[in-house]
Amino acid sequence: MARLGLNKLNRLAHLGLRVPRGASIRAFGLSRPNIGIKPTTATTIKPPSIVPTPRFVSTSSSHRKHITPDGETPEPQAAPEVVRTPAVITDAEYHAAADEYMDRLLTHLEELEEQNADMEVEYSAGVMKISFGPDSGTYVINKQPPNKQIWLSSPKSGPKRYDYVILGDGQHEKQDTACGEWLYLRDNTTMAELLREEIGIDLRMPVGDYGE
Structure with missing residues (x-):
């Protein structure tokens, strides 16, 4: 098989293609390309877009801590009932x-x-x-x-x-x-x-x- 020219060998090696048997690349100081690797199409990888995390803005006032979710003010709790007991007497x-x-x-x-x-x-x-x-x-x-x-x-x-x-x-x-x-x-x-x-x-x- 005819020997390949230097430019063609460099091109093949650069693309990672299999070099035809019989082609001499050592004479030109080239390293043997990876065998069995198929050429891939070069693609441009875009950096991932950064999506800003939405911030929750509260519109409620700190003075409304005791307001129930439905917007109604809770009824005041009644004072606990006093439990009376008989006096300990003789x-x-x-x-x-x-x-x-x-x-x-x-x-x-x-x-x-x-x-x-x-x-x-x-x-x-x-x-x-x-x-x-x-x-x-x-x-x-x-x-x-x-x-x-x-x-x-x-x-x-x-x-x-x-x-x-x-x-x-x-x-x-x-x-x-x-x-x-x-x-x-x-x-x-x-x-x-x-x-x-x-x-x-x-x-x-x-x-x-x-x-x-």
Whole structure:
């Protein structure tokens, strides 16, 4: 096979083509091209385009942190309900508090009884009965030492059991130094409130004011 010229051999070597057998390239100081590599078409590789990351711009004000997603202002939360518990008192302290309350109540009832001819009050052995006529029913109020309670049965609102509870800032103080009250724990109402609403007895009033 005829030997190839120098220019042609250089061209073949540059393109990476197979040199025909018999062609001499060493004579011209050329390196043998890679064998088995097919020519490829030169392409221009473009650098990847840089897409800017979109930035989120908030239009909401920092003063709207408490606004719900639907645009409505949430309702204010109610204050947590205070859980009352009976005061830890001895039997002697219970009897002292219960007797003082019953005696004070009896004093108010007897004064109101003088103003109401249909009213009748009885108190014996720790049991108090209050009636306003034969058709009005009878209130029964009595001590319950085993439970350290005072029980009240009303013809209007039914039976209730009252515990001695320390109210106000002195909840952890003893009963003789803090504000104690007989409380119905199911609805946190006091016995004084029931007596004031159903009978008209206000234990906060001084004795002698019912006749005015």
